[in-house]
Each structure stands twice: as C-alpha cells, then as structure tokens.
Amino acid sequence: MTHDATSVKRDVGKIKRLGIMGGTFDPIHYGHLVTAEVARVKFGLDVVVFVPSGVPPHKHGVEISPGRDRYMMTVLATATNPYFEVSRVELDRPGPSYTVDTVREFRTRYGPGTELYFITGADAAVEIFTWKDAHELLKMCAFIVATRPGYCTTRLEAELGRARAVSTHGVFVLEVPALAISSTDIRARVKHGDPIRYLLPESVENYIRKAGLYL
Ligand code: NAP
Numbered sequence: 001m002t003h004d005a006t007s008v009k010r011d012v013g014k015i016k017r018l019g020i021m022g023g024t025f026d027p028i029h030y031g032h033l034v035t036a037e038v039a040r041v042k043f044g045l046d047v048v049v050f051v052p053s054g055v056p057p058h059k060h061g062v063e064i065s066p067g068r069d070r071y072m073m074t075v076l077a078t079a080t081n082p083y084f085e086v087s088r089v090e091l092d093r094p095g096p097s098y099t100v101d102t103v104r105e106f107r108t109r110y111g112p113g114t115e116l117y118f119i120t121g122a123d124a125a126v127e128i129f130t131w132k133d134a135h136e137l138l139k140m141c142a143f144i145v146a147t148r149p150g151y152c153t154t155r156l157e158a159e160l161g162r163a164r165a166v167s168t169h170g171v172f173v174l175e176v177p178a179l180a181i182s183s184t185d186i187r188a189r190v191k192h193g194d195p196i197r198y199l200l201p202e203s204v205e206n207y208i209r210k211a212g213l214y215l
Contacts, residue, residue: 019048116141142169
C-alpha cells in the first residue's frame with residue numbers, strides 16, 4: 001500500500017502508534033484537523049494518516065464530490081503538519097470502502113508492532129455494529145470517537161459500551177469543540193453564498209471556488 005506522492009519518507013518499523021483518520025471529507029475543515037491533532041497528542045500517535053472514503057458504503061443515493069476533489073482538499077489542508085499524511089487506499093480500491101478492509105491493509109503494511117487507532121465522528125461510530133465485520137474490526141484496532149459539544153451521549157454510550165465489550169484495543173471518546181464546524185453546513189453556506197472563511201484552511205476554500213464545488 002502506498003500513501004500519496006506527498007508522503008514524507010518514514011521508517012515504517014519506527015511507527016509504534018498510527019492514527020487512521022477516516023471520513024468523507026467533503027470538504028475537510030478545521031474540526032477534522034483539530035480532532036486529528038488533539039488525538040495525536042493525547043494518544044501519542046507518531047503519524048495520523050487521513051483516509052478519504054472512496055465509495056462510502058452507507059451513502060447510497062447521496063451525492064458526494066468526486067474522490068479526486070476530496071483527496072486534493074485533504075492534501076492541501078494537511079500539508080503544513082509534518083505528522084499528517086493522506087492515503088489513497090480507499091480511493092484506489094474498487095467497490096464500497098469498508099473500514100475493515102482499510103485497517104487490514106494498514107495492519108499488513110505496518111506489522112504487529114504498530115498499534116492502530118481508527119479516528120472518526122460519533123454519528124458514524126454509533127452505527128459501528130452495522131459495519132462490515134464489525135466484531136473483527138473492533139479486535140484489530142482501537143477507536144477514537146470524536147464528538148461535538150452538546151452531542152447527545154445516551155445512545156452513543158450504549159453503543160460504545162457494546163463496542164468496548166468486544167474491543168481488545170479500547171474505544172475512546174474525545175470531545176472536540178471545533179467539531180461545531182460541519183461539512184454539511186459548509187456545503188450549504190457555499191450554495192447560499194455565505195462566508196466560509198475561518199471554518200477551513202484558505203487553501204481549501206480556494207480549491208472549492210476554483211473547482212466550483214457545492215454550488
Ligand atoms: P458521516 O456520516 O459523513 O459523518 C458522521 C459524522 O462524523 C459527521 O458529523 C461528520 O462531520 C463526522 N466525522 C466524519 N469523519 C470524521 C472524522 N474523521 N473526525 C471527526 N469527525 C468526523 O461519516 P463518514 O465521514 O462517511 O464516515 C466516517 C468513517 O466511517 C469513514 O472512514 C467511513 O468509511 C467509515 N464507515 C465505515 C463503514 C463500513 O465499514 N461499513 C460504514 C460507515 C462509515 P462532517 O460531516 O463535518 O465530516
């Protein structure tokens with residue numbers, strides 16, 4: 001498995017803890033970037049690899065931007081952080097982008113000496129038992145579940161309790177105030193001509209304007 005052409009050359013054997021930041025990133029914004037950085041510091045991750053979804057298995061009939069645009073925005077947004085990388089693994093794999101397949105590929109690449117932490121949002125993680133091979137997945141990596149402030153935790157705690165009972169690596173919750181920013185809101189703002197400045201990196205805003213996304 002190769003990451004993108006912007007990947008820094010790293011000694012794979014030296015990476016003890018790897019974050020895998022899974023999301024659609026349509027578009028990527030400061031909420032995602034803060035989540036990855038807080039998780040990196042809190043869990044002592046050596047690298048966080050952003051993995052834009054190829055064909056999200058749970059989004060039948062939902063229009064999403066082309067993978068090429070979501071990948072470009074993710075590369076632009078992460079370029080200034082030496083601990084962040086972007087992987088094309090889901091974009092280049094045909095068929096639905098199942099997380100279990102992605103984590104398997106990372107496991108093969110990094111070997112048993114690297115602990116894997118899959119990082120994603122609470123709305124996605126709360127559905128984990130509907131994901132492909134959920135039990136196996138929970139035994140392959142730890143989960144870091146990012147919540148917005150005020151996120152209703154009753155169902156989340158119930159589902160994460162079930163997940164913890166299966167997991168061998170841990171399921172952790174991270175409250176990230178910056179996740180008040182959302183991709184859905186940004187897309188609506190672009191459509192209605194409202195400002196998006198300061199919600200996402202300027203380079204990503206410029207890309208959105210140039211590519212004519214979300215109009
Ligand atoms: P989503 O339904 O678009 O997003 C769910 C919520 O989580 C949204 O509020 C979203 O905010 C937030 N979010 C998404 N990714 C995040 C991240 N990395 N950090 C912080 N917040 C995040 O979910 P999605 O993005 O399509 O899926 C999330 C991940 O779960 C992906 O890697 C996907 O492949 C995986 N997944 C796998 C399966 C499966 O294997 N069967 C099924 C479902 C999801 P924004 O809208 O602002 O991003």
